[in-house]
Amino acid sequence: MSLADATASTRPPRVTPRSAWRPEPGAAPALRGSVRDVIDLLRGGGVVALTGAGMSTESGIPDYRGPDGSRRVTPMTIDEFRDGEAGARRYWSRAYVGWNRFRAARANAGQEALARIQSAGCLDAVITQNVDGLHQEAGSRRVIELHGTLTRVVCVDCGARLLRDRVQAALTRLNPGYLEAALDDAGSIRPDGDVDLPLSLEHRFRVARCEECAGVHLKPDVVFFGESADRQTVQACYEAVDRAQALLVLGSSLAVMSGLRFVRHAAARGLPVAIITNGTTRGEDLAAIRLLGPLGTVLPEIAEAVSTG
Ligand SMILES: [Zn+2]
Structure with missing residues (x-):
């Protein structure tokens, strides 16, 4: 397995509460x-x-930062994730594709x-x-x-904790053929376990529902940036x-x-x-x-x- 470096990220830089520190140049x-x-x-x-x-x-x-401490990958913030259905779809479409590679790390x-x-x-x-x-x-x-951990998913609506592998399987049932199509276009894996995807693919992704309450607000059991x-x-x-x-x-x-x-x-x-x-x-x-x-x-x-x- 070869996980390429994350410097190929094309997301625009965003200011988050966690990005305030900058090392002195050349320090x-x-x-x-x-x-x-x-x-x-x-x-x-x-x-x-x-x-x-x-x-x-x-x-x-990959690390979020290079050896000089400067940020080279901007992770998704909690505000972006909570940006309605679009935010959840953006997160899960990318995380779904990145998961197999992330999980394969030893x-x-x-x-x-x-x-x-x-x-x-x-x-x-x-x-x-x-x-x-x-x-x-x-x-x-x-x-x-x-x-937190990417191996669990939490339902924001009812508090249920689900195994990530089960959510991944549900996503596969909801999105037949998606992984194959996405892997051709996916960018390199990122530290939070997702990948960069073209918008056209992101838009057709269907998110999974909670097994307990059927709610659509599933969140990986991790602390997002800004949270x-x-x-x-x-x-x-x-x-x-x-x-x-x-x-x-x-x-x-x-x-x-x-x-x-x-x-x-x-x-x-x-x-x-x-x-x-x-x-x-x-x-x-x-x-x-x-x-x-x-x-x-x-x-x-x-x-x-x-x-x-
Ligand atoms: Zn639920």
């Missing part, structure tokens, strides 16, 4: 500490990981290494901003999905950080407050914060340890060290 992280320091931190136990899109790029799911070496680090007793919980379920597939436990994360989930994240001895940030630019607030909370409590990413982050000043590197290389090295004592 580079001030690196400090070493892999050895991260290993020592983990051996102390009680570490909580906070992971972002950079954790899944090696599985072929856990990568970094995610598998993180699960081994947890098995070694060095990691308490994983807070993830990703909606792809790959940490769980890799074997991680106590994963808090801050932005707040679930309050109880946020609380669970704070509690995990409150119990932690250290915070390890992996593959997140921390561009959105949704994740950054936990790093600030940890730093304010005096916890050591370690950040490993491939690019600039908004949390540079908060990190006691700051490393660059592909997580698929760095994390296996760390897992090997903590597993062998």
Whole structure:
């Protein structure tokens, strides 16, 4: 499977509440500490990981941002999704086509290494901003999905939660031949699991109804841009950080407050914060340890060290 880069997106840029942060042009992280320091931190136990899109790029799911932190993909906002039938049709037509490719992504070496680090007793919980379920597939436990998951669908009308695969099957019954027609024209997959499609295709798409109440307001069980994360989930994240001895940030630019607030909370409590990413982050000043590197290389090295004592 080859999931192309998302830079081919043709959507016009939109201003959303989450797009306010911009890295300084040419800014580079001030690196400090070493892999050895991260290993020592983990051996102390009680570490909580906070992971972002950079954790899944090696599985072929693209990041919203380039290594310099600048946005290269503009996701659909909650206001666009709620824009009546047209909004729902725009979302589901694209997500329907993108789902098979998104679902085909497999856990990568970094995610598998993180699960081994947890098995070694060095990691308490994983807070993830990703909606792809790959940490769980890799074997991680106590994963808090801050932005929800694409594997579930929620009915806005009656609150029912449905499996995405069942909704996908219903969409196939409603739209025979659509997938085949769309795959010829689809753009590259995007971080939120959809693809760019021509308007002519989008307009003929039929959306599915809720199995429980027959309502048409089905929403993927994820936090859209412009929407707040679930309050109880946020609380669970704070509690995990409150119990932690250290915070390890992996593959997140921390561009959105949704994740950054936990790093600030940890730093304010005096916890050591370690950040490993491939690019600039908004949390540079908060990190006691700051490393660059592909997580698929760095994390296996760390897992090997903590597993062998
Ligand atoms: Zn319903």
